[in-house]
Amino acid sequence: MIYKFIFGKPFETESVVNLPSDTQIFTDDLKQFPAGKISLESGFELSIPLADDDMIFGLGEAMGGINKRGRIYRSWCNDDPSHTEEKESLYGAHNFLVIYSPSSHKCFGLYADYPGNLVIDAGCTKKDVLSLSCGQADIVLYYIEEKNGGIKDVVSAFRNIIGTSYIPPYWAFGYMQSRWGYGSQKDVEDVFDNYRALDIPLDAIFLDIDYMDEFRDFTVDSQKIPDLKKTVSALKENGVHLVPIIDAGVKSDEGYSVDEEGIKENMFCRKKDGSLFRAAVWPGLAHFPDFLNPDVRKWFGNQYSVLLDCGIDGFWNDMNEPALFYSEDGIKRAADTLTELAKKADRNDSIISWSMKDTVLGVQNSIEDYKSFYHRVPASLCGNFSDSEKDGTAIVRHDKVHNLYGFNMTRAAAEYFSSNCEKPVFLISRASFIGMHRYGGIWTGDNCSWWSHILLCLKMLPSLNMCGFLYTGCDLGGFSCNTTRELLLRFLALGVFTPLMRNHSALGTRAQEVYAFENPEDFRAIIQLRYRLLPYLYNEYVKACRNGTMYFRPLAFDYPDDRIALSTEDQLMLGEELMIAPVYVPNATGRTVYLPEDMYCVRCRKENGGCAGGAPEQVLYKKGVHFIFCAADEVVFFIKKNCAVPVVLPARNSSEIDYSTLSWWGDSSAFGKYKMISR
Known part of the structure; x- marks a missing residue:
């Protein structure tokens, strides 16, 4: 059952699109809210009492554990590349959570539909109180409960009201190579040649900002890439796609057609006095498209056609919190x-x-700067958020709706692709808000080459799935700092299972391409395993999107009566058949794994040990705690008893996968029973 509580005159974020007809709606009613106490004395504050064993799940891209209790979180899209323990906000703003009581088995979901700065104190200041607070008492709360249902039912009810998650093209599930610094045709050719020479599968190469002409969006430096269309075509003939970056800031530059047209057509954000807002990012001083305006979204989306006409069929939108170096x-x-x-x-x-x-x-990223520019938004959406209105258009200060900026940049691109492209276009974004999941995926931003960030990625995955973001993954190997051979192998062992499997690193760090390390055949085997599992992984992904379920789940969601499963924070269920438990500490020979039921331990090795061909080692383990050996060049995962998953032989890229080679891993009694969906 969905309950919608409207307080004041909130901004319509367009994150909720499918409210059921039996939704109960309350307006400015402080007494009917089923959980906790609401105060409107100073902005908005909701206080919910917590029992000792209550668990809090969700909040998408955030620091902390799978159980979010005990920390403060700030919903504010934040360009912060240092993901350290004390950080309260990262790149996304995902205000959905579920409170679950193991003792009573009761749970409910809560979505705070608010576009600005929202603080969630999850039992940190007071251990027995969850509080949500924001400066403006104009907000929508959705309270979700499923009588006689569990956590998964509550999550599915929420997923249904926010709409179907983005399904990217099939090739987006292949392995991808990226690096800040790739900018020339030679860079691209070197990456392709090295992967092909070592027979390592590859589906995409990403271009960071260096391919542009002086960091101008929708341009190509012809000195570096003389003929982009020819380069793209040559790669596609070999099953590889080229994916360029697009940044939010448009270089302020006389003679640059996108900037001049944007100024002429009034497409950029302005200050209160009507002058154009400018701030510096990679190209220097830049203007910022007013993505909350439908006309601007249409205009900006059309700009992608320059690259689409060259055969590009994938993009990554970056710097769209928006990041501001300075004004x-x-x-x-x-x-x-x-x-x-x-x-x-x-x-x-x-x-x-x-x-x-x-x-x-x-x-950098000064709140004073965010308060200094404005959006022109349809007045029907704005509620009490507008500073002024004229002819059906409201003027809204940016900081009040900050979290919607990256969402609507990606929406601009996706809406153009939907109307003008015959085939699906790959699209990911750094900044996001619930609702953006309908238009594209995300990567989890500038992580580091730290062992702790393998575990951080794993913990974010189910939380993001709860909020609709299924197509996601981290920068494998770590973006900042210098990775090591062992660390990259362990990152990839997790990346085998994440929908986005991309190796990405920063300028100035050591080379992180897998062929830059000794014994590249070890990396090849792990990447080949991804392609062997692709029929299953893609199938489970699409099922989760269509059914409003989760691709990744904490063990607690599937085994809510199991006290050990409830407290397990370093293993995940994947689909209906698998469990993963990656190694995330250095120099380890394996790790302790808890099996909540009898499962097959599947050990994949190079050559004929399951990765490149042949069959993996499979051993049936009983429910309980086991130490599972796992060398750095192996991948170990688990298949439930009475279940089996489809696999194929590996290929150089996803377009070359041969489904006639399909076979089965897992319980032989279940071979052939798994239902495949058509692509």
């Missing part, structure tokens, strides 16, 4: 502050040095 006003504010601090430099005051540091660092 001209911000530099002036910082300079004024530093001047005043300099006058106090002769004092014996250590606080001055900290203030100077904070002033300089505070120039």
Whole structure:
């Protein structure tokens, strides 16, 4: 059952699109809310009492565990490349959570539909209170309960009201290679040649900002790539796709047609006085398209045609929180502050040095900058969020609706593709809000080459699935810092199972392509395993999208009566048949695994050990705790007893997979019983 509680006059985010006819709707009713107490005295605050054993799941892309209890989270799309333990917000804003009581088996879901800064205190300040608060008392709360249903039923009910998740083209489930620094035809050819020479499967090569002409969106540096159409065609003939980046900021540059047209047609965000807002990102000072305006979305979506006409059929949208390196006003504010601090430099005051540091660092992604520009939005959507209205258009300050920016950039592209492209187009975004899951996938941003970030990725996966984001994955190997051979192997062993399997790294770090390490055949075997499992992984992904279920689930969702499963935070269920338990510490010979029921341990090795061909080692283990050996060049996963999964022989890319080679792994009594869906 869905209950919708409307307070004040909220902004219509368009995240909820399929409310059932029996939804109960309440307006400004503080007494009818079924859980906790609501206060409107200072903005909005909801306080929900927590029992000692209550668990909190969800919140999408966030730090912390699968059980989110005990931390503070801030829903604010944030360009922060350092994903350390104390961080309250990352790139996405995903305000859906489920509270589950193991003792009573009762659970309910809560979605706070609010486009700005929302704080979720999940039993941190007070261990027995969950609180949600925001500065404006104009918000929609959705309360979801399924009587006699479990956590999965509540999640499915939510997924149904927010719409079907994005299904990318089949090739998007292949292995992908990316690096900040690829920018020339030679870079692309070198990557392709090295993968092909070593017979390592590859479906896509990504281009970061270096392919552009001086970082101008929708341009190509002809000195680096003389004939993009020819380059794309040559790759496609070999089953490989080229995926360029598009950033949110449009370079402010006389003679640059996109910028000049955007100014002429009033497509960019402006300040309160009507002047154009500018801030610096990679191209230097840039203008920012007003993506919350439908006309701007249509205009910006049309810009992709320049690259689509060259045969490009995949994009990644970046820097769309939006990231702001600095603004001209911000530099002036910082300079004024530093001047005043300099006058106090002769004092014996250590606080001055900290203030100077904070002033300089505070120039980037400054809240003052986010408060300084505005959107033109249909007045019918705005509620109490508008500063002014005229002729059906409202003027809305950006910080009030900040979390919708990246969502609507990706929506702009997806809507254009849907209307103008015959085949599905690959599309992922860095920033997101619930609702964007209908238009594209996400990657989890600039992680690091840290062992802890394997586990962080694993914990984010089911939380993102709860919020509709099924097509997701992390930068395998880590984006920042220098990876190691062992670390990359372990990252890839998780990446075998994530829908997005992309190796991506930063400029200035060591080469992270798998052929840059000794014994590349070990990497080849793990990537080949991905292609062997592709029929099953793709099938389970599409089923989850169509049915509003989860591709990845915590063990707690499937085994809510099992106390060990409830507390297991480093294993996941995948589809209806598999469980994964990756190794995420260095120099390990294996790891302890909890089996919530009898399962086959499937051990895949190179050569004829299951990765490149042949059959893996399969051993049936009883329910319980086991130490499972797993070398760095192996992948181990688990198939439930009485279940089997389809596999094929590996191929150089997804287009060459031969379904006539289909066979089965798992319980022989279940061979052939798994239902495949048509692609």
